[in-house]
Amino acid sequence: MAEEMEYPEGATPLDADEMEGLKFPHVTTRGELDHLEQANIEAGLLWLKRRKNPDILNAQFVQNLHRHLFGEIRRWAGSYRLTEKNIGVAPEQINIHLRGLLDDVRYWVENSTYNPIEGAVRFHHRMVCIHPFPNGNGRHARIMADALMEKVHKAQPIDWAGGEDLQQMNERRTQYIAALRAADGGDYGPLFVFAGIG
Numbered sequence: 001m002a003e004e005m006e007y008p009e010g011a012t013p014l015d016a017d018e019m020e021g022l023k024f025p026h027v028t029t030r031g032e033l034d035h036l037e038q039a040n041i042e043a044g045l046l047w048l049k050r051r052k053n054p055d056i057l058n059a060q061f062v063q064n065l066h067r068h069l070f071g072e073i074r075r076w077a078g079s080y081r082l083t084e085k086n087i088g089v090a091p092e093q094i095n096i097h098l099r100g101l102l103d104d105v106r107y108w109v110e111n112s113t114y115n116p117i118e119g120a121v122r123f124h125h126r127m128v129c130i131h132p133f134p135n136g137n138g139r140h141a142r143i144m145a146d147a148l149m150e151k152v153h154k155a156q157p158i159d160w161a162g163g164e165d166l167q168q169m170n171e172r173r174t175q176y177i178a179a180l181r182a183a184d185g186g187d188y189g190p191l192f193v194f195a196g197i198g
């Protein structure tokens with residue numbers, strides 16, 4: 001964090017994590033990468049928009065969506081993580097946890113266990129806890145939760161950003177991370193508030 005302060009906004013050099021699998025070797029700063037990623041994500045969202053009734057609660061769909069969001073930039077897009085991260089299950093457990101989560105969410109939908117937005121928030125949190133991919137998990141899991149809202153429940157997506165950029169350090173992101181941490185400890189209250197419930 002401290003070293004980010006030494007560079008003008010967007011000029012921070014990429015760290016090893018951010019460089020991993022990059023298809024554009026000439027990209028060296030955070031700002032350049034942000035632009036490329038944003039364009040890729042927009043193309044991925046367009047792909048998603050065109051799917052009228054996709055079966056989103058399916059591991060193949062989860063991977064396809066990640067590939068469409070990040071595949072123009074990253075070689076590993078759509079493939080599960082192979083190394084340990086400080087968040088997430090062990091790499092060899094990703095498949096089983098993800099399938100378990102997708103089964104649970106399908107059950108919630110079929111049995112109206114939660115109202116749609118509450119189910120989508122829980123889905124989002126459990127997805128980021130699994131952390132299936134090397135990077136892009138937050139963005140992908142927010143888009144998955146919104147796909148659950150829009151494609152399955154035919155409801156409005158969640159206003160995650162609240163007029164801010166959740167990828168940048170700001171008050172909104174601080175609240176988001178704090179709410180995820182509370183949910184890690186079993187308290188979903190702050191994440192529900194963050195998502196505009198109540």
Ligand SMILES: Nc1ncnc2c1ncn2[C@@H]1O[C@H](COP(=O)(O)OP(=O)(O)O)[C@@H](O)[C@H]1O
Nearest residue numbers: 087128129134135136137138139140180181184
């Ligand atoms: N304590 C936590 N519990 C669960 N998820 C977390 C926690 N802290 C961060 N996250 C999630 O991990 C994401 C960061 O993972 P990353 O793969 O780099 O995604 P992205 O590149 O989209 O930001 C955050 O956006 C957030 O969704």
Ligand SMILES: [Mg+2]
Nearest residue numbers: 135136137138
């Ligand atoms: Mg990231």
